[in-house]
Amino acid sequence: MAPRRRRHHNHSRFRCPTLYIGAAIAAFLVTSGGRSDRDIWTSRMSKFYYGCSNASSKFAKAEAITRPNRYLWIATSGGLNQQRTGITDAVVAARILNATLVVPKLDQKSFWKDASNFAEIFDVDRFISHLANDVKIIKELPRRGGKTWTPYTMRVPRKCNERCYQIRVLPVLLKKHAVQLTKFDYRLANKLETDLQKLRCRVNYHALRFTDPITKMGETLAHRMRMMSKHYIALHLRFEPDMLAFSGCYYGGGDKEIKELGKIRKRWKTLHTSNPDKVRRQGRCPLTPEEIGLMLRALGYGKDVHIYVASGEVYGGEDTLAPLKALFPNTHSKDTITSKEELEPFSAFSSRMAALDFLVCDESDVFVTNNNGNMAKILAGRRRYFGHKPTIRPNAKKLYRLFLNRDNMTWEEFASRGRRYQKGFMGEPKETRPGRGEFHENPSSCICEDSDAKLKMETGPRKLGRGKEGAKNDVGEAVDDQNTDNELELSDPEDEEDLSDPQGKGLVDGTSEDYDPNTSEEPELEVLLSD
Template identity: 75%
Template sequence: MLMLKNLKQLIFSVEMKKKKGERNNNSILLQASYELFIGLNVILWRKRHRLFSLISAVSGCLLLLLFAVSVFTPPPTATEHFLSHHLSAVKKTEVVESNFDMVFQVPASGGTLGRDLWSSSQSKFYYGCSNASKSFQSADMKTHPNRYLMIATSGGLNQQRTGIIDAVVVAYILNATLVIPKLDQHSYWKDTSGFAEIFNVDWFISSLSRDVEIIKELPRNEGKAWIPRSMRVPRKCNSKCYQIRVLPVLNKKHAVELTKFDYRLSNRLETDLQKLRCRVNYQALRFTDSILELGKILVERMRMKAKQFIALHLRFEPDMLAFSGCYYGGGEKERGELGALRKRWKTLHVSNPEKVRRHGRCPLTPEEVGLMLRALGFGSDVHIYVASGEVYRGEETLAPLKALFPNFHSKETIATKEELAPFSSFSGRMAALDYIVCDESDVFVTNNNGNMARILAGRRRYFGHKPTIRPNAKKLYKLFLDRNNMTWDEFASKVRTYQIGFMGEPKEVKPGKGEFHENPDSCICQANGLKTPQEDDESSKERKEGAEVSDEQQQQQQQPLEEDPDWTDIFYLDKELPDVITKQEHPEVEGFFSD
């Protein structure tokens, strides 16, 4: 019984331990679950706290931003004012960058100026007069036997023309027989043409037969050829100079050849000698029939295109620009290109190219010529004949002029290659064709003051004062620089003012001023009693308005040639400009700059 009792107690004890173990396990489980619950709550609380903190921070930033905007933002009117000012500044910048923007807009038409662009109202009161006076001795009365004068011309066609004209006068001064002049065949142009291939030699001899005896070649002396004495006279040598320097040699040697004969006769001579110059230039020097015929055809073709046309003599060759030292704002590319060409003249130095252009010594660009013409009243419908050589940068440079005047012509565009073939290899003959068209044009314009410009200006004065426009380069230079700072109307008004005295009007140059071939005042006569009072008043008003410009013009561009050399003639004038130093002559390029 005792064993059974002990066994029951043991079973009871085991069951109690088992139940106690289960209770302990449950307690542990409950404790773990409780701890897990508490942990989860802590984690969730922390997340909520962090999210709330983040939301609070963001909200605070937004509130601060709104406060700053409310404090520092200007009122709407101030913002509009700023934007308006900014846009205005942008527009102003755009205007400066473009020649054709809102302010400086170039019109297609020339406008209404109340005057005739194609003629001078005063020209009918003046006419050419070059007949000799009664006291002028004829050739048969004064020519000495065995006195023969020969000359060798120099330069391009028009510079050679001045030499031929002056040679006749020198022969008259020396009472000598003139041998037909030799043309320059060794200059830059390498034109092999002789006198008879450009000029009508028989007409030349016969038309001057009363003034000077002229022969085609030097005669033989007792079966032997004369050996002429070669010599060179100073620039601007007057009558007394020739009588002192040349006449003794002529009496001794009987034949003298004057070399490099250009601008070797004084600009100022007695009236009868000046009139002889005019008879040579305007009557005796006639081109050959073949040149005249094609020249006439070119003029007729221009007339078929337009009743009236402009002829522009445009000199803008790379070599010319390089030699002159002019700078046109093309940056390093231009400096490099022209600088490379300048290296051929090692002794030539230009210290201040910009100063040269400020002084009016540089030719106008094609664009500047176009703007000048538009400002003077010529619209885009006007036809232009352009006489030029190679233009620096070609079509790129010509494009602005063609945009302003699309009716753009040249001898190459209005004549066939077959028609030009007999002339195209000879620069002098091609220049003669341009000379004819420019002379016959209704308005002649030049961008330079070279020999062709001067010769044609004088001729057009002699034959009726046809409009001849030469740029007042010194004044226009500043205007072209500032044109984007003004309206078109302001620009055009200033151009018209500056050009008073540069339009080929009668009496715009004082007698005796300027180079004679440009201003042959001794050969222009005035009709008496033909002006009406109204015309007198208009003429007086015009002179008054242009007085300041005309006086300046006479000082800067109409002085005697020896005082006013231009770039195209610098080698021929034996002069040095302030910014140019030349130590020796360069015969290979002299003719290039002489036109």
């Protein structure tokens, strides 16, 4: 069937491949210029909201609540951003236990294979000093009797709340005096009292900073993007073969794709046979680079926009990326805007390379992702806290139908529907209900409203300004609730044992609202999603 063509000015007449990876099949004509009824580079209501994470007057200083001979040490797991959540939650866990925190041990052995220690990724002195009023932190355990002190190791279940720590960990800490919590990923409840949530924000958004070499290189990359264009988009793209195989999705690559991804999928014996159509209808398939490009063009971003792509291996390589580059010819990565010599100090370390991408994505005017991994969540929360910079999460459930039927409509119809479907998924204030989703993605306890400024805007064209202290209110109800039902969180077999332990029955009841019972007996699966 011949593609539908309409006479219209400023059409870019490239042959845009469809979902089929590597297949050059003609599709509808995409206008070359951007068109939108809104400012596509800012969030409309962002000026009325700001990050607020100062402790209340009731939050005692660390020196008043820290007990002697209580040392907590945690071992993180996963990629850089999952480890970041573990570090943040470790500070809060130490506060709950009135313990001294030992600088966390980073994951150096898993899938990500990075031998860096904490001080090689983060500014350790700032971490300790910035949190001095909240939690006492030391660089290493003191020696005991002139010998190295080996802590008692244990693990807590995922989403463990305050009571859980006080009943499970505190008795051990009182007896052993030094405890290391292993595989510390999402081991703290999503919902805590407000002062503890604000402590999470102080750690994540203020105390944790990358080392000077990483920060300076990240600033250099962002500056080079700015030299090319006033605004830029950062795309965090996860389209690795392992990721696609795990998802159970089908992207139209025929027998070759089925064989290649099926072979990878067989590594995980516990995965059920997938129904690709059902998975895609549920919005659980990562969008392809082309789909991301079409969504962005529909939202009004023109062909001249510069995009920074942060990604690992892309299944199908350049053939898969070609449609995105046809839609946005100014596509870059850290490899294309730096020399090998500049990247040499970082290239052998996956976490340092991830940190560079993190910094460029954080600095971008617009951040978009095709996944719901840890980097996407951390950046979404951070961008909310620091001014609600546009952060686009595809509404995959509705976009699925749009992409499926796109050959039966004009570009104008496609773009109009795309903009409508994306309302509520653009990073605007109040899009997500407070407490919904992971706290690191939606730090609602740390977002305040400047109601005086909002009132001035509503009553007259006077200059907007920060309201008085009494006019600052925590964010209220959501404007548009989001689809988070299908987010995947994996736990491990040890958690299952913890939850079936009669002794801990009361603890499970205390954290059941936050606990996701999905489990996996395949450790590699967890690591795959732990960017």
